[in-house]
Amino acid sequence: MPTPFNHLRVAQQLLKDPDVPPGTRHLLQVERSAFLLGNIAADARVSSGLPRAETHFYQYDQPMIEHPWQVMLSRYPIMATNEVQQAFIAGYVAHLSMDELWTTEILLPLFFEREWGIDRGYRFFMLNVLLAYLDERDYGHLEGWQADALFAARPDHWLPFIPDPDLCAWRDLVAQQLVNESQTLSILGARARRTPEEFRAVLDSPSKMQADLWDNVPPDAVQQVERHMYTFAREQMLVYLDSSA
Template sequence: MPTPFTHLAIAQRMLGDAAIPAAHRDLLIAHRGAFYLGQVAADGHELSAAKREDTHFYNYTTPITEHPWRVMMDRNPSLWDRHDEPFRAFLAGYIAHLGVDEHWLTAMLAPFFAERPDWADRYERFLMLHIILIHMDERDHAAVTSAHLFPAGDTAHQLGAAAPANWLPFMTDHGLREWGAVVYRQIKPDGRSETLDILAPRVKKTPADLRYILDTPNEINRRLWAFVPREYWMQTEREMYAFARDQMIAYLDGAR
């Protein structure tokens, strides 16, 4: 699934998106540290001793029949009762994250990487899934650490200052803070991305192996882009953003 840097780049874009009602954007901007933490929180499940499906509200083996954020709210109806602004900004980010992952799963991961035995064996498809995610991750790490609506360094500063206060019944405040710190140290002014170090063992490669594929046009073109059309990937990213934005707006509008 898209990495924390991709989720944060989406969060930055949302802060300036005129398609989001002004009152909602004002809320997110005023409490953008909480919003940023919400955008990455679900992936820190291990630091709250939770399973992935406990924080994402779907699993890879069962088709999604209801938006995961709706499942989350149905299972935890008390989330509707919190109205303090930092919490609402946080939960808006969390819902956007779930929307991004839902769309990526249904539009990209399932049809191109899970259900394409004609392309390559399962391992090669799994490896190329990570290559496309790292390709996005490196682009978005650069965006997150650069100036946008706010000066360079603001995203890291705001994320580092987020202060969860009993925000989720299925993740601990300590776990949320610790996960925020993991992301913060990689985007602060003197930070370094750890993506290759984290993902390489998952695909039984070294960081240098992944770096070679990413930096060798013939390799990435032959093994990835020949089977995943770039135009479709770019379209998927556009639609993924719009889908996540609309799910978030539905929550902020109070659409139960």
């Protein structure tokens, strides 16, 4: 559930991470266009209309018996035929791993399984406010090379379940926002049935953020989960790359 810009910031960090073995880091840096696209590809469903479970390989109301990326490879034994596809799948694994922990450590325990605020609908709005807050933070940290690198990605039957035209359309939608401006509030607003102005009224008010969000979802807890998400994404990505070598 993290936004594309959250995933792109993690991808940016992974490309520099000294805990990623040098040879692996070199592969990802050389094929960074494919790696970036892999890190956002699961959300191509937003523009393609694919059901979420078909690209993320889990459902919110069912327990995760296996890591979603392992479910993906069990269902679709994707054998990377070259390094560019391998880098793409590595990014996809990192994405699914981040979303897995977001679901189990943020979404379910803090928003779906707890009663706070006016009602569940308002908690859903606050969930999207949190996403918007983190999105704006990470958007501001993305380096200038990312737009051109993302535009340069050329999928060639890298996935059996998302057609190349859908991947390209999603690539362009995200990359164009790196060139111009973010559309996150409009996208989240459509999901939450709120206007961008309603988001801004909360995001731009420290008192509203504190009373409506942080008093119920402590920022320290969010930061702890984010650290866990990053290390878990790195760990699972390396497991995949080791198994596909």
